[in-house]
Amino acid sequence: MLRRQGIFAIIGLIALFTVLHLGFAPETHDPRTTGTTLLGGIAFLLMTCAIILSTRAAIFEDWLGGLDRMYQVHRVIGVLAALFALVHFFGVPKALPAGADPALNAMVPSAPLGMLGLIFLVIGLFIALNRKIRYSFWRPTHKIMGLVYLLIFGHFFTAPPVFVLQFSPSGLLLLAAAIMGIVCLFYSVFGMNRRTAIPFTIEAVNALERATEVVLKPSDRTLDFKPGQFAFVEISGKGWNEPHPFTISSAPGDDRLKFTMKVLGDWTRKVREELQTGGEVMVRGPYGRFDAEGAGQKQIWLAGGIGLTPFLSKLRAMQPGDKRQIHLVYAAREEQDAIFLDELRDRAAQLGSVTLVPLFSDEGNFARVDMMKQKLPDPLNSYEYFMCGPKPMVDGLMKDLKAEGVPRRKIHTEAFEFR
Ligand SMILES: Cc1cc2nc3c(=O)[nH]c(=O)nc-3n(C[C@H](O)[C@H](O)[C@H](O)COP(=O)(O)OP(=O)(O)OC[C@H]3O[C@@H](n4cnc5c(N)ncnc54)[C@H](O)[C@@H]3O)c2cc1C
Incomplete structure (x- = not known):
């Protein structure tokens, strides 16, 4: 926020x-x-x-x-x-x-x-x-x-x-x-924050399209967090070096903690190729204020690629009867790249108040304000926006939304990098 x-x-x-x-x-x-x-x-x-x-x-x-x-x-x-x-x-x-x-x-x-x-x-x-x-x-x-x-x-x-x-x-x-x-x-x-690191055991390492889902079982207590928050993940053992930040993709209250990690560099590749079940992971957090719960009733969630993870947690946490009207725009290169698409479709159908809009750039569909103007039932400035994705996408949308009269206070972003 x-x-x-x-x-x-x-x-x-x-x-x-x-x-x-x-x-x-x-x-x-x-x-x-x-x-x-x-x-x-x-x-x-x-x-x-x-x-x-x-x-x-x-x-x-x-x-x-x-x-x-x-x-x-x-x-x-x-x-x-x-x-x-x-x-x-x-x-x-x-x-x-x-x-x-x-x-x-x-x-x-x-x-x-x-x-x-x-x-x-x-x-x-x-x-x-x-x-x-x-x-x-x-x-x-x-x-x-x-x-x-x-x-x-x-x-x-x-x-x-x-x-x-x-x-x-x-x-x-x-x-x-x-x-x-x-x-x-x-x-x-x-x-x-050494004291706040919580130990978990790796229960599963699931290979997805260009990403890895890591499922963690609490060794003692689990992490208390809000949907959309992230944590620092530190893998015990030789060669894993420093902690890395990842958004928690499971819902609060789940008995397992899940992270979905896109393969980007050496560390995330090592996760995909070498991470073994049974090992220990220290999780430090939660951090972040990318919280859509207290926001307005009409919300647009814009996810680009792996930027889906905070919305995955939010969607997994939502209960039927939630009063918010949500449009989840999920932009990916192609359908195969859009991880968890089937789960998103099922959740949207169950919840009723969520409309899923998948966009694939190889079909010429991009997350753009002109597209939103066509597809949304109400004027753009009547919604509150939550965006997470590649910087050019987020910066471009931010500029165009502001040009359409959406006040900056109604646009919330989460950046997947610190420097
Ligand atoms: C708040 C936040 C939430 C994130 N959530 C997710 C997520 O849910 N899923 C996902 O796939 N990715 C997420 N990321 C990005 C993820 O942290 C990086 O992709 C990952 O650390 C890259 O590590 P690498 O060594 O494989 O890649 P590299 O190629 O070495 O790094 C790529 C970039 O990632 C950043 N980075 C690398 N190491 C660290 C580190 N130890 N601490 C902080 N930044 C680092 C740097 O900006 C670097 O330029 C998130 C990042 C942030 C800041």
Whole structure:
């Protein structure tokens, strides 16, 4: 669900810092020093927010509308922080103000820490934004940003008073942010949700068309989730490496947990070719706010390819008598690719309130707004939209729906990638 409280909170924090920084600027500071330290402080606050978001805390999912949005915001504010830090670096006066003691100034490590922080920041940013780097390599190297944060904190904390007053109102705000940021940093790097991982046993590995269904039996307790939510799946054993996110395709309350995984890269191929029943899997979650239950009565669900999984869970969870009128548009390359199509047809027939619209691109049928206008009984802006599928499809539909007058708050998306 689209939420903006988190964005407003970040903007509010920056505004508060700006007011405190400008309002209590020491008279001894010239405007250039005040301005560039303001930018440096904003960069530090943005980095702090990015680190806080990387803890995946549920409250921020509520404030931003899901973990996928949290990571989008994490990326945007990370880039902004780097830009502010660069302007700060190049703009800050290099010559000491009159009256400052050069010998004393040379003894504090602030400048070398800042320089090191900046070098690692540029390297880290290059890695973070380079989509060609494989995820399994990208993930551990992205942790370099934690080191950058600590270096920049050291730079701020040891800065001489001719530049920064750590115990001024704005300095205290930065110190409070730093304490929170460092706690969150250690939590995300070393302790991330270890306690909440639930063990399951692999009961079945079912081969589907270009995908694999993995059926898990709880070893002790099962996962409590809402239809459309996802979890991180970590397979125990050599060579399985890091956890991967997958939408839960079974319904809440089922005695088995199911994931449907499209074969995309090395990990998902290994699942299909090597995963054995009887092995252990740790499941961490649930995450996501792709929740259609509290939305309007008339809903359009748009699924592209493997983007069907959240809707599969929703459909499996629906009960006869559900008051919502749902049109499920399921776009696939060809009929053979449309996994679970027979089950979807049966469920739609049982439920009565769900209309299934399969679209196959090899027959020239695509999920498009003009098609919807023709097939839907009511005007487009009377529906609430839930979309999950390839980015070009989702972005194109979003643009066209908005152009047709559908308000953004009525369009909900789930992205199948974090970076
Ligand atoms: C919220 C969410 C829900 C998802 N639900 C499903 C689903 O129900 N079914 C499905 O088939 N796919 C789903 N995915 C996508 C799935 O996570 C990736 O396809 C899978 O991790 C690819 O792994 P790979 O090594 O085989 O492929 P690769 O080719 O290595 O990776 C392809 C892309 O997947 C992403 N990715 C890879 N590894 C990870 C990781 N450990 N953590 C996060 N992202 C990673 C990266 O963006 C990468 O560029 C979901 C993704 C997200 C973010």
